[in-house]
Amino acid sequence: MLKGDMEVMYLSANEIEQLEGVEKQHFLNPEALRINKSLGDAVGLRNLGVHQVLVPAGHYSTEYHVHYYEEECIYILSGTGVATLGDQQQRIGPGDFIGCPINGQAHDMFNDGTEPLVCLVIGQRLEQDVTDYPKLGKRLSRNSGEWTVVEHAAITTVRRKKA
Amino acid sequence: MLKGDMEVMYLSANEIEQLEGVEKQHFLNPEALRINKSLGDAVGLRNLGVHQVLVPAGHYSTEYHVHYYEEECIYILSGTGVATLGDQQQRIGPGDFIGCPINGQAHDMFNDGTEPLVCLVIGQRLEQDVTDYPKLGKRLSRNSGEWTVVEHAAITTVRRKKA
Amino acid sequence: MLKGDMEVMYLSANEIEQLEGVEKQHFLNPEALRINKSLGDAVGLRNLGVHQVLVPAGHYSTEYHVHYYEEECIYILSGTGVATLGDQQQRIGPGDFIGCPINGQAHDMFNDGTEPLVCLVIGQRLEQDVTDYPKLGKRLSRNSGEWTVVEHAAITTVRRKKA
Amino acid sequence: MLKGDMEVMYLSANEIEQLEGVEKQHFLNPEALRINKSLGDAVGLRNLGVHQVLVPAGHYSTEYHVHYYEEECIYILSGTGVATLGDQQQRIGPGDFIGCPINGQAHDMFNDGTEPLVCLVIGQRLEQDVTDYPKLGKRLSRNSGEWTVVEHAAITTVRRKKA
Numbered sequence: 001m002l003k004g005d006m007e008v009m010y011l012s013a014n015e016i017e018q019l020e021g022v023e024k025q026h027f028l029n030p031e032a033l034r035i036n037k038s039l040g041d042a043v044g045l046r047n048l049g050v051h052q053v054l055v056p057a058g059h060y061s062t063e064y065h066v067h068y069y070e071e072e073c074i075y076i077l078s079g080t081g082v083a084t085l086g087d088q089q090q091r092i093g094p095g096d097f098i099g100c101p102i103n104g105q106a107h108d109m110f111n112d113g114t115e116p117l118v119c120l121v122i123g124q125r126l127e128q129d130v131t132d133y134p135k136l137g138k139r140l141s142r143n144s145g146e147w148t149v150v151e152h153a154a155i156t157t158v159r160r161k162k163a
Numbered sequence: 164m165l166k167g168d169m170e171v172m173y174l175s176a177n178e179i180e181q182l183e184g185v186e187k188q189h190f191l192n193p194e195a196l197r198i199n200k201s202l203g204d205a206v207g208l209r210n211l212g213v214h215q216v217l218v219p220a221g222h223y224s225t226e227y228h229v230h231y232y233e234e235e236c237i238y239i240l241s242g243t244g245v246a247t248l249g250d251q252q253q254r255i256g257p258g259d260f261i262g263c264p265i266n267g268q269a270h271d272m273f274n275d276g277t278e279p280l281v282c283l284v285i286g287q288r289l290e291q292d293v294t295d296y297p298k299l300g301k302r303l304s305r306n307s308g309e310w311t312v313v314e315h316a317a318i319t320t321v322r323r324k325k326a
Numbered sequence: 327m328l329k330g331d332m333e334v335m336y337l338s339a340n341e342i343e344q345l346e347g348v349e350k351q352h353f354l355n356p357e358a359l360r361i362n363k364s365l366g367d368a369v370g371l372r373n374l375g376v377h378q379v380l381v382p383a384g385h386y387s388t389e390y391h392v393h394y395y396e397e398e399c400i401y402i403l404s405g406t407g408v409a410t411l412g413d414q415q416q417r418i419g420p421g422d423f424i425g426c427p428i429n430g431q432a433h434d435m436f437n438d439g440t441e442p443l444v445c446l447v448i449g450q451r452l453e454q455d456v457t458d459y460p461k462l463g464k465r466l467s468r469n470s471g472e473w474t475v476v477e478h479a480a481i482t483t484v485r486r487k488k489a
Numbered sequence: 490m491l492k493g494d495m496e497v498m499y500l501s502a503n504e505i506e507q508l509e510g511v512e513k514q515h516f517l518n519p520e521a522l523r524i525n526k527s528l529g530d531a532v533g534l535r536n537l538g539v540h541q542v543l544v545p546a547g548h549y550s551t552e553y554h555v556h557y558y559e560e561e562c563i564y565i566l567s568g569t570g571v572a573t574l575g576d577q578q579q580r581i582g583p584g585d586f587i588g589c590p591i592n593g594q595a596h597d598m599f600n601d602g603t604e605p606l607v608c609l610v611i612g613q614r615l616e617q618d619v620t621d622y623p624k625l626g627k628r629l630s631r632n633s634g635e636w637t638v639v640e641h642a643a644i645t646t647v648r649r650k651k652a
Binding site: 007009010011012013016039040042043044045046047048050071073075083085086090092093094095096097098099100101104105107120122123124 | 170172173174175176179202203205206207209210211213234236238246248253255256257258259260261262263264267268270283285286287
């Protein structure tokens with residue numbers, strides 16, 4: 001067994017079960033609630049975020065959003081719910097996979113069932129990212145650990161992206 | 164449903180099942196064999212590699228290796244086997260998680276059972292990486308799509324890493 | 327000679343003299359004016375910006391600013407002026423060098439002489455940068471070619487940088 | 490004046506003159522010799538290398554080489570010599586500029602005059618780079634501070650770069 005070693009590379013299913021989850025409410029949406037276990041942190045990953053996320057019944061996984069830089073994806077482990085992907089609604093369940101290409105469609109998940117919705121959420125960890133929250137009309141900029149938010153209405157676009 | 168749309172973000176468990184797997188033999192180890200389904204490619208991810216990997220009974224997942232730059236991790240979906248993590252042997256099964264921090268211990272998995280070993284293998288996709296294969300005494304350098312291999316014995320170290 | 331070849335790596339002093347400069351007024355400051363010759367572009371550099379910049383008498387080189395990510399430096403070739411570096415004023419002339427570490431002091435140059443102030447301005451070319459203009463109370467975000475500006479007063483800081 | 494401050498952003502021409510140069514012989518070529526003053530280090534730059542380089546009469550600036558990743562360029566301040574750019578010879582003197590696009594032509598400079606050849610050498614500082622020395626048939630790999638060298642003859646190319 002590697003337990004007790006300085007470098008832990010392995011977590012058994014049982015050890016993951018025993019990990020204490022961290023309750024996280026989204027800073028822009030009190031209805032978005034998750035119990036988070038960072039598997040990646042537990043084994044020393046730094047550039048990949050790998051989380052076992054439990055969304056309680058009646059809650060969103062996150063505020064509806066889209067990233068500019070950080071790719072993200074979700075693999076459903078158990079439970080059911082509905083994902084909003086752009087303007088589409090998609091029922092989701094165990095073994096389903098959702099990819100969130102950057103600069104694409106905004107997305108969230110809602111647990112409309114009675115059981116917890118449990119999934120692996122995997123994402124890049126970049127020093128810089130920009131995240132848009134279209135329903136709230138807000139933009140988050142993350143720069144080396146500093147998070148700032150502005151209203152979309154306060155943003156002046158000086159030059160457009162090249163196509 | 165998003166199927167038929169230009170942007171596919173969602174794959175159901177059934178659609179993943181129907182995806183045609185690609186058989187991949189490791190270029191340095193004919194006993195390392197996997198049937199690979201790139202979930203990430205199917206949904207347009209570019210910086211994260213997300214693969215459903217099936218290792219048939221009696222095969223290795225890959226040649227025993229360690230990366231310099233690309234972080235990697237594995238979540239076991241079904242089947243059993245044994246992971247070699249550095250000089251440790253670890254039995255693995257459904258729901259277990261393995262992280263592969265860079266510049267750490269080399270690793271591989273072997274399916275010593277009778278059922279397929281199926282896992283999610285997730286990794287960064289970087290333009291540059293260096294991979295060591297300690298059992299073979301070889302080093303792979305990947306540079307913007309060009310792969311070159313040298314024997315460890317042919318490498319002269321001019322300066323050591325700073326601690 | 328390499329002239330006429332597809333790959334031009336060399337520009338003589340005379341060829342640099344003959345290059346047509348591009349007049350650039352700063353988008354936030356009409357008094358900041360430069361005649362710009364991109365030496366780096368002329369020789370096919372993509373990640374380094376290398377410019378011969380001429381600031382006419384009575385003009386600023388740029389709006390007083392500081393970058394979050396893109397390092398920049400200046401080597402004075404001819405002429406004189408005054409650089410503002412944070413809250414310090416510094417007279418500058420030929421052979422002087424100014425470095426602009428990121429997240430440091432804001433800076434600009436003013437040509438208070440009668441001759442043109444000519445310098446090499448060298449900087450990283452990154453896909454993302456954030457630039458603060460403290461005198462104007464504005465922040466520029468550049469993201470993959472899209473430039474957006476917000477007033478500092480419109481920015482809410484949600485989390486501080488780790489020290 | 491900023492001298493004495495914790496953050497030095499400014500070096501006068503006279504201060505640069507007074508800086509003590511570091512003599513550097515190329516690790517693969519004893520005839521390649523430079524007296525190096527790192528202007529970038531002196532002002533706290535981390536991602537850009539900016540050096541005032543003096544090549545004594547009768548010496549090469551460096552071993553003939555080409556980088557895979559790190560862009561580099563040279564601005565001649567004083568003295569004369571000859572640059573080898575691919576298979577071309579180019580006389581060089583004050584005010585000339587040389588750009589070294591990555592994966593392009595190999596290059597070096599030779600001071601065939603009687604005065605020192607003094608130039609600004611500017612380059613990216615990346616964590617990883619690969620450098621080929623075509624005349625020596627050697628390849629240097631730099632990975633996070635570790636330098637390793639192999640003979641070209643010892644390299645097996647497994648996959649070619651995509652065009």
